[in-house]
Amino acid sequence: MELIFLGTGGAMPTKDRGLPSVVLRRGPELLMFDCGECSQRQMAAAKLGFNRRMRVFISHMHGDHVLGLPGLFQSMSFLGRERKLDVYGPEGIVEFIEAVNRTVPFKMRFPLWVHQVEAGIILKEKEYYIEAADLEHGTPCLGFAFVEKKKPGRFDPAKAGALKIPEGPLWKRLQLGETIAIGRSQVTPDQVLGPPRKGSKIAYITDTSPCKAAIELARNSTVLMYDCTFDSSKEEKARDYGHSTAKEAAIIAKKARAKSLVLLHISAVYEDAAPLLDEASRIFPNAVLASDMMRLPVNP
């Protein structure tokens, strides 16, 4: 898995930062969090492909997070997407997309499913689920966590050898959790697999004042992506607009016992955002400052 940061600015694009959009690539599948303007251009530059299994999660209906959707749909149609695309978002998402489809003439060439969601588990898959929580931004705003379920333990070839299981398809079946027969006896997966491995948790929390819900959603995350609109000297402004400072981002990461912190949604006032990283790192050392087109591998 890897995270690809398509846009890392906030409110307004600058020459260095586009508007919010992050893609979690999980094998062939793409999970996009927010879709700022021109996200499809960044997707093309990152060579992510437009006909993959993909889902988009929109945090809230502010323009910097949602206005990239119409362009993304058009580009996907022009490029011949056929697969269905699922979009999840808060109240207003269905109305917005309906209004665009009604007033902007173009032919949608793929099935689009739009889901209006509320806090809670919004999607369950075999290997992961997505949880949403209500943030504090003055308008309905959701934070998201991608939570991978426990994975089977590592296959131990020595143990398989000791049980005289020949290398090949039988190994594969055991790895997939099947019990197999060797002669007259049975071999169960736990005889050849190590202990179950913890999955990753990746939280995307932006456009919020620090709040309990953010800490809970970020709890024990492998990677926490968090609102870092301002530095501490602009704390009052952060409160007025429902955002967080670098210091507050670090405190949330620490309280939530996150493994790593990625600072994003950087205000256009910062031509050099290094001071934001300095501020956060003093409290939470394992922090990085997101930049457009940055790629970050995710290891549990």
Ligand SMILES: [Zn+2]
């Ligand atoms: Zn924003």
Ligand SMILES: [Zn+2]
């Ligand atoms: Zn906002």
